[in-house]
Amino acid sequence: MARTRSQMVEETRAKLVAAARTSFATKGYAASSMDDLTAEAGLTRGALYHNFGDKKGLLRAVIDQIDAEMLARMHLVQQAAKSPWDGLIAESLAYIEMALEPEIQRIMLLDGPAVLGDPAQWPSQTACLQRIEKTVQSLVDDGTLAQVDARAATWLLNGAVLNAALWIAAAEDPKAAFAKAAEVFQLMASGLLAK
Structure with missing residues (x-):
């Protein structure tokens, strides 16, 4: 055929x-x-x-492919969680942990930002941020989180996750950096919980 x-x-x-x-x-x-x-x-x-x-356009296509795979993995982790809050934390930690993978380190966290600029501005991030903002807003609405602005909380959480991953990718000892980042991220994020 x-x-x-x-x-x-x-x-x-x-x-x-x-x-x-x-x-x-x-x-x-x-x-x-x-x-x-x-x-x-x-x-x-x-x-x-x-x-x-050009080669930059090809890099964008590679990043889009890897990003879709990362999002699918994070979605599975989030779905397996006991609650929406646990899911949000689990998918954030999953993203941070992916920074230990050499392919993700090199392409997504080192070369991608150097060539394409701030990852928070990549088109794929817009949908991700909107989805996280909906989750955060629902957690605010149901009283799990303090009465905070969902968009501000989303951008700050996303910034913490992204910068933790960037730090791990560039660290001399990525595994040690991951352990520290995971611990501090959870402590920091828990500050959003309603008292």
Whole structure:
């Protein structure tokens, strides 16, 4: 059966993203050449330019893929929690813990921000922040959390989680940094609980 044009485009994009993901994780963004990426995928530079514009566009696609996987993992952790509050803390800690994974360290927390800027401004973060804000607002409404502004609490929690992950990724001893960050994050977040 002949493949459709959209199937061929999707296959080309998938090959480029897979090759870039491997290269960015092992060599880093700066050391990954477009010629090596396209050769690894068995494609031409033209395919890269046509599908992603440039290497930066390819990095965005890799980050979008990894981010979707991270969100799915965090969602599973959140769903397994006993309460919405426990779920919020569990998914926050899961994100922080993912900073121990070399691929996430390199692509999402070191190279991504260096090339694409503040992760809190990435398009994928908007939906995540909106979802967390709804959770925080419901926790305020049901009396679990103190009467705080849900948006402010969301941005501060998100900032703490993101900066903890960035710190862990850059730390000489990421495991020790994670243990400290997890402990302090839980203590800090618990300050939002209603008295």
